[in-house]
Structures are given as C-alpha cells and as structure tokens.
Amino acid sequence: MPEVIYLDAAASTPPFPEVLQRYVAIGAEIFANPASGHGLGKAAHLTLEKARGEALELLGADHHRLVFTSGATEGNNWMMQVAPQRPGVRVVISAVEHASVRRAAQAAAARFGWALEILPVRRDGTLDPEAVDRLIAEPPDLLSVMAVNNETGVRYPVSELGRRLKEAGAKTFFHVDAVHAVARGFWPESLDGISALTLSSHKFHGIKGGGMLLVDRASLIGPLLYGGEQEDGLRSGTVSVPAAVASTLALRLALERRDAAFLDLGRRLREGIAAALPQVEIVGAGAPCVPWICMVSVPGMRGDALVRMLDAAGVEVSSGSACASGRQGLSPTLSAMMADFRRGYVRFSYHLGTTAADIDEAVARFAHVVDKYALPSR
Ligand SMILES: Cc1ncc(COP(=O)(O)O)c(C=O)c1O
Numbered sequence: 001m002p003e004v005i006y007l008d009a010a011a012s013t014p015p016f017p018e019v020l021q022r023y024v025a026i027g028a029e030i031f032a033n034p035a036s037g038h039g040l041g042k043a044a045h046l047t048l049e050k051a052r053g054e055a056l057e058l059l060g061a062d063h064h065r066l067v068f069t070s071g072a073t074e075g076n077n078w079m080m081q082v083a084p085q086r087p088g089v090r091v092v093i094s095a096v097e098h099a100s101v102r103r104a105a106q107a108a109a110a111r112f113g114w115a116l117e118i119l120p121v122r123r124d125g126t127l128d129p130e131a132v133d134r135l136i137a138e139p140p141d142l143l144s145v146m147a148v149n150n151e152t153g154v155r156y157p158v159s160e161l162g163r164r165l166k167e168a169g170a171k172t173f174f175h176v177d178a179v180h181a182v183a184r185g186f187w188p189e190s191l192d193g194i195s196a197l198t199l200s201s202h203k204f205h206g207i208k209g210g211g212m213l214l215v216d217r218a219s220l221i222g223p224l225l226y227g228g229e230q231e232d233g234l235r236s237g238t239v240s241v242p243a244a245v246a247s248t249l250a251l252r253l254a255l256e257r258r259d260a261a262f263l264d265l266g267r268r269l270r271e272g273i274a275a276a277l278p279q280v281e282i283v284g285a286g287a288p289c290v291p292w293i294c295m296v297s298v299p300g301m302r303g304d305a306l307v308r309m310l311d312a313a314g315v316e317v318s319s320g321s322a323c324a325s326g327r328q329g330l331s332p333t334l335s336a337m338m339a340d341f342r343r344g345y346v347r348f349s350y351h352l353g354t355t356a357a358d359i360d361e362a363v364a365r366f367a368h369v370v371d372k373y374a375l376p377s378r
Helices: 017-029 039-058 072-079 099-112 129-137 158-167 241-257 260-276 303-312 332-336 356-373
Strands: 064-069 090-094 115-119 142-144 173-177 196-200 211-216 293-298 344-349
Touching: 017 241, 039 064, 039 241, 064 072, 064 196, 064 241, 072 099, 072 173, 072 196, 072 211, 090 099, 099 115, 099 173, 115 129, 129 158, 158 173, 211 241, 260 293, 260 356, 303 344, 303 356
Parallel strands: 090 115, 090 142, 142 173, 173 196
Antiparallel strands: 064 211, 196 211, 293 344
C-alpha cells in the first residue's frame, strides 16, 4: 500500500500539535467555570477574554464582537435566523453557499414566510455583475455571500459588497461565511459593512467543535441559546475555555504559517495537473481562487469512482458530486455553475503538512488513475 497523501483539507485540516497540547493543558489547569467568582473561575474568565481579544485583533475586527461557537454550521444556522421572523422579509443567498447556509435559509424562509432569492453565479463561479447591481439597488433584509467557496476555491468580493451596501445606505444584515478565507491576503481586506462572519477551527488546523462568530457591535441580534446569559447573553451555556484558547492559537499559527511557500503549492498542483493531463479542466480557472483548494473535472469518469480509485491509490480527496444524499449528480455549487454533468469532479485541497513532493506524487497517481480508468473522451 503506498503512503497515504491527504488532500482533503477543505473537509478538515490536521490539528497543529501545539494546539492540541494547549487544549489539554488549559483543560487540566484552568478547568473552573469562567462564570465563577473565585480565583480559578476568574483565571478562566481572564484566559477566555484574552483569547477573545487576541482573535479579534488577528482578524482586524475592531467593530465586531466575537462569540465562541461550536463551528461554522452553528454560526451559519444562527445568522440565517437574524432577520425579523415575519412574512415578507427578503433574504438573498448566493447560489454557491454551503449547505449550512442554504438549508438554514430555506428552513427559516419556510417557517417565517420569508421571500428567499438566489444570487446567481456565472460559469466560472463568479457572481453575475448585473445581479449584484440589482442587489445593491434593491438591498434585501438579510444577505449571505461566502468569502471563499469550499468546493472550487473561488473567492467572492465580500469587502466590496459590504462597502457598496454601506454606500447605498442599505439596512441589510450582511453575513459572510469566511470558513476558507483564513490566510493573510485572503481574509477580507475590510470588514466595513459586513455584519457577521463565521469561522470554523478545524478548517485552520484547530480542533473540531470550535468556532468563532464575529458580529458587528451595531447589529442587534437575538440569542441562539437561552440560559445563564454567557457570551453577552447571546449564547448561553458554559463556555469552553480550552476550545476558545486552542482555536485562537490555531488562528494565529495558521495566519503565520500560510506563507508564500504554502501558497505556491497551489501553482505546483495546477501546473502539474495541466502538464500531466491536458484533458482535465480546472473548475473556476480564470476566476480569483485560493491556491489551496482546486476542483478539477475529468472526462470519461464519474467523480465518485475517481475518489474511490484515488483512495485505493493512496490519495485522499473529495468529489463534487451530491452522493452524500444517495443521489448521483452535481452539487448545488457545480449545478449553479452549469458544470458539465458528464464529467467527473474531484477536489484537491492541501494543508500545512503537505510538501511539494506530496503534490508531485499525488499528481502522478492521479494521472495514472485517469490514464488507466477514464473512458476515452469523444
Ligand atoms: C464553507 C463552509 N461553511 C461551513 C462549514 C461547516 O463547518 P463546521 O464543520 O465547523 O460546522 C463548512 C464545512 O465543511 C464549509 O466548508
């Protein structure tokens, strides 16, 4: 069995050892409830608030408050309920949102009688500029556009959207799923006009079950959970200080370590695939993308079969098909991009443990699988 090369970082990244160590140390040493009034409780409270301040600073979020959550599914579901819960409210989400935004918005729309609209994308995955102009001219009550798509790596101009909404005097609550935007140069350059952003620790070498939600201090939102009034009364429940500290450390290290050499692996991956397999297309080529997520399409082979063959060859990736639900077909993101359903789609996504040799070896194994199993394209 060849050595396994894990290239499914967009699904989850390996936690930094320092992060796991810190989680265990804080959990053992400062185990008291941060809401308790005694010495150890106060120490836990101070540790928590220090982590919160550090994370806000790292993210350049001067005008936002930070709520520690269990991950991005929680943050996204919560934010898709912040609009007034009555009929007639207008909600717009992009056509490529993660299921935790899309399905939460659909459920809320059905429950509260909201009008839910989809902001379309073009074939390369970018937003349709005319639809964006219409959106700014007629701003909705709630808008959700992700910073980086989890399947294609395509980046969305969320800072520009925030600025334009603000300039237009819109009252829109603008939410950004920023799960895959944690790297210098890829995090939104300005958070002005962005009401909320969701993050998930395990996507940046943190722990599972840890996340962050940034909410503009000026935006009034209702609580997610009622109880002991923790997190400014927004999310009751004893806060996990170890999770908060570990998440913040992961954020700092990821921002430091996702450097030029890390980013350059994306070029190596794309050039390697193009050289080895000219029939393979890179999805979203030409659109602004993050280097570390790369979706490709292959003629003559199904995506789920490709994933299985690559797994057998020791390369762990994901497909862009909607097989999770037992259906075969394209994911909503690829469907919105009018992707060719006859091709097979696979996503390569690398992480900070990936080496140039891993990329080269994965490309070689990919080329071998495609050459051996794909039907000749007509
Ligand atoms: C873009 C995006 N948003 C949200 C999520 C959900 O994150 P979590 O696993 O923290 O619930 C994911 C995870 O796959 C994602 O890729």
